[in-house]
Amino acid sequence: MVDNHRAAGSDSQAVHDRAEQLDALGAILPFDRRDQLAALLTDDDVATLKHLAAEGMGENTLRALASDLGYLEAWCRLATGSPLPWPAPESLLLKFVAHHLWDPVKRAEDPAHGMPADVEVGLRAERLLRSPGPHAPGTVQRRLTSWSILTRWRGLSGAFGAPSLKSALRLAVRASNRPRKSKKAVTLDILTKLLEACAGDRLVDARDRTLLLAAFASGGRRRSEVAALRVEDLADEEPVRANPADENSPPLPCLSIRLGRTKTAAADDDEHVLLVGRPVTALKRWLAEAQIKDGPVFRRIDQWGNVDRRALTPQSINLILKARCEQAGLDPALFSAHGLRSGYLTEAANRGIPLPEAMQQSLHKSVTQAASYYNNAERKNGRAARLIV
Numbered sequence: 001m002v003d004n005h006r007a008a009g010s011d012s013q014a015v016h017d018r019a020e021q022l023d024a025l026g027a028i029l030p031f032d033r034r035d036q037l038a039a040l041l042t043d044d045d046v047a048t049l050k051h052l053a054a055e056g057m058g059e060n061t062l063r064a065l066a067s068d069l070g071y072l073e074a075w076c077r078l079a080t081g082s083p084l085p086w087p088a089p090e091s092l093l094l095k096f097v098a099h100h101l102w103d104p105v106k107r108a109e110d111p112a113h114g115m116p117a118d119v120e121v122g123l124r125a126e127r128l129l130r131s132p133g134p135h136a137p138g139t140v141q142r143r144l145t146s147w148s149i150l151t152r153w154r155g156l157s158g159a160f161g162a163p164s165l166k167s168a169l170r171l172a173v174r175a176s177n178r179p180r181k182s183k184k185a186v187t188l189d190i191l192t193k194l195l196e197a198c199a200g201d202r203l204v205d206a207r208d209r210t211l212l213l214a215a216f217a218s219g220g221r222r223r224s225e226v227a228a229l230r231v232e233d234l235a236d237e238e239p240v241r242a243n244p245a246d247e248n249s250p251p252l253p254c255l256s257i258r259l260g261r262t263k264t265a266a267a268d269d270d271e272h273v274l275l276v277g278r279p280v281t282a283l284k285r286w287l288a289e290a291q292i293k294d295g296p297v298f299r300r301i302d303q304w305g306n307v308d309r310r311a312l313t314p315q316s317i318n319l320i321l322k323a324r325c326e327q328a329g330l331d332p333a334l335f336s337a338h339g340l341r342s343g344y345l346t347e348a349a350n351r352g353i354p355l356p357e358a359m360q361q362s363l364h365k366s367v368t369q370a371a372s373y374y375n376n377a378e379r380k381n382g383r384a385a386r387l388i389v
Contacts (some may be wrong), residue, residue, distance in 0.1 A: 036126070040070040042083060048153060060224050068146035071128050075099070078122040087151050090159035093144070094168055100135040101172030130315075137173040144169075184334045185373075186321075186343035187350070191216055197327040203290060204301045208320055210279075210286040211298050212340070215317075217279040218257055219361035220344030223314040223337040225259055229297045231287065233258040240276055253280040259363070273361055345370055349377035 041049075049066055057065075076084040079095060102114030111117075114134065123129035148160040159165065186194070191212060198208040214229075215221045235258070239251035259271040275283065283297075292299070296311030312320075314337075321340070322332035341362070348358035355367070355374055364370040 037070045068143045078119045087156040087158040185346045186339035193328040194324045197324045210282045213279040218273045220341030223317040227314045252277040255280045345373035349374040
């Protein structure tokens with residue numbers, strides 16, 4: 001009994017020590033995740049993350065690596081009864097794919113297909129698994145990429161390029177048959193319905209209205225960028241005319257948003273975008289009503305309407321959009337936070353805004369990817385599809 005108490009005390013102290021180590025990454029890791037990650041990660045894991053931070057790895061990338069590493073450690077312990085090995089054997093990589101990319105039709109016929117029930121229950125208890133179905137292929141691929149990166153940073157090589165893994169991924173993606181991103185774009189007509197769904201007087205309504213307006217109008221920002229936005233990143237600009245070509249056009253408030261290093265920005269880039277008009281007014285009103293003077297712009301609000309100091313997580317932003325879709329009478333399964341990004345470019349194309357101008361605001365680096373939204377809009381608005389009407 002005494003030995004058990006000593007072991008428990010030792011484990012508790014180790015978790016506490018790791019939490020203190022993770023405090024050094026406080027500007028990168030969300031406060032509410034630090035205790036959870038301290039329980040999931042090993043001392044070597046924390047040391048690796050601190051080393052990557054010291055090497056100047058981007059905050060969004062490091063945040064994703066930490067989250068993926070915590071998930072992998074938890075999954076491995078539940079699936080194998082042992083900590084995550086370095087390097088991981090090929091068999092473990094294949095097991096990871098089999099547990100996360102499975103065929104829903106086959107699962108209905110064979111409950112043993114896919115992730116074992118005890119592993120699923122354990123991950124849900126840790127609040128690491130929310131989706132009732134297989135993982136999105138992009139999520140699985142990202143976690144395998146994170147696994148590979150962390151393996152290389154430890155000076156090791158893994159089986160991530162093995163033909164068997166590539167084949168398993170290809171077949172599993174085909175079987176899971178899940179879209180990687182939002183099926184439908186959140187264009188202005190959809191956005192209007194979402195804003196109507198949060199037209200109430202509560203603080204949570206003001207927050208969600210502002211979040212949707214700012215995320216869309218700033219070029220369709222990624223949910224990670226919205227979650228990371230801080231008051232210190234906002235700067236007032238000189239008012240601009242509603243119609244730049246008309247000197248008598250009424251002035252509109254203008255605000256610049258510093259995004260810093262984004263998913264596609266180079267290490268030395270300091271990206272920024274502009275907000276003009278209604279989104280600026282909504283943003284300033286939200287900050288005033290919530291009495292936010294510094295720190296995260298978009299924060300958690302409890303059931304009593306109290307505003308937390310902690311920022312919303314990227315996943316929370318996705319859930320907020322889906323909840324507002326449901327309230328607006330839309331099918332939440334058809335939309336995700338990425339729909340704001342695709343919707344912005346689709347709306348710009350529908351309004352005849354030149355692609356380079358729209359990309360200045362959306363900060364897309366790939367012309368091919370951005371142009372795909374324009375091509376779809378041109379097809380719908382063009383004559384080629386109207387030969388017989």
